[in-house]
Amino acid sequence: MTTLPDLLRAQSRFLLTGHENPDGDCVGGQVALFHLLRALGKTVHIVNPDPLSASFGFLAEHTPFSVASGQELPAIDVVVLLDCAQLSRVGRLGRQLGASSATVAVIDHHVGSEHGDGSVCYVDSTAAATGLLVRRLYRELGVELTRPAAEGVFVSLVSDTGWFRYSNADAEVFQTASELVALGVDSAHIYDTIYRRQHPSSPRILADTLLRHRLLLDDKLALVTMDKALIERASSADFDTDGVLEPLRSIDGVEVVALLKERYDGAVKCSLRARGDVDVQAIVAAFGGGGHKKAAGATMKMGLAAAERAIEQAVQQALLAQSDGR
Numbered sequence: 001m002t003t004l005p006d007l008l009r010a011q012s013r014f015l016l017t018g019h020e021n022p023d024g025d026c027v028g029g030q031v032a033l034f035h036l037l038r039a040l041g042k043t044v045h046i047v048n049p050d051p052l053s054a055s056f057g058f059l060a061e062h063t064p065f066s067v068a069s070g071q072e073l074p075a076i077d078v079v080v081l082l083d084c085a086q087l088s089r090v091g092r093l094g095r096q097l098g099a100s101s102a103t104v105a106v107i108d109h110h111v112g113s114e115h116g117d118g119s120v121c122y123v124d125s126t127a128a129a130t131g132l133l134v135r136r137l138y139r140e141l142g143v144e145l146t147r148p149a150a151e152g153v154f155v156s157l158v159s160d161t162g163w164f165r166y167s168n169a170d171a172e173v174f175q176t177a178s179e180l181v182a183l184g185v186d187s188a189h190i191y192d193t194i195y196r197r198q199h200p201s202s203p204r205i206l207a208d209t210l211l212r213h214r215l216l217l218d219d220k221l222a223l224v225t226m227d228k229a230l231i232e233r234a235s236s237a238d239f240d241t242d243g244v245l246e247p248l249r250s251i252d253g254v255e256v257v258a259l260l261k262e263r264y265d266g267a268v269k270c271s272l273r274a275r276g277d278v279d280v281q282a283i284v285a286a287f288g289g290g291g292h293k294k295a296a297g298a299t300m301k302m303g304l305a306a307a308e309r310a311i312e313q314a315v316q317q318a319l320l321a322q323s324d325g326r
């Protein structure tokens, strides 16, 4: 069976992509892989289903990003999915890629990603970030990290570990961060660039969203909903809705935080975060979603009120199962 390092060595034309609304781990991993493949003399395109969010715009200074617009794809041998494993998560571009003859490779750290659309997979669900997996590929292929690549890996790490606060921030994360800083990555500058350039209306959006939170199930579940009107305000200000999760997760006794966002098509995007031992990946799996034990999400094909009830029930069951197991 072909391994991913073999495939990267053997083929010459690559297209790197990832899930819709690419996050820091996805785009940081793409940056690092772009420079790895270029160092190996390959032709590389990064094409995403959505544009880079403004907070990650600085990554494009040294790395070309493009957005799919239905145009003809460049001639490629391999498409690499980063931070996801299904072409269905890549929007219309995913359908285009699925119809092409390119080999699909997956680099990911989500549970079960070895069973996705990749015919060649580089998956480790114990890794904190996809960017860390790309860092491992540099070692396997004997390529030195450049500073732009190091910035990409760093953005991956900080995005998926909540700036080193979450329980996935293991020894490999801190060792790698140390190497990246030694290579010239300016951690404080990156923090300022990503988190301290918010739109002037962002405090009000954050406040209005947090005011809607409810504590349920003996204060073990903090649930907050964003209806279409609030989502509209958030997207016009490029507001990162993940920012509402941490204040709720900080409440003493809260074990699960749920953020439910109403989509334009009427479905609900649900994000769950766990603080204790509850496995939120198992909870969203029942709704066709996925992720990690402590951070997972799903698209629920129901209205906001129904989704609230369904999540409350599912979390209640998970909490009961947990207390039975003790």
Ligand SMILES: [Mn+2]
Residues within 6 Å of the ligand: 025, 026, 083, 109, 128, 129, 130, 160
């Ligand atoms: Mn990730």
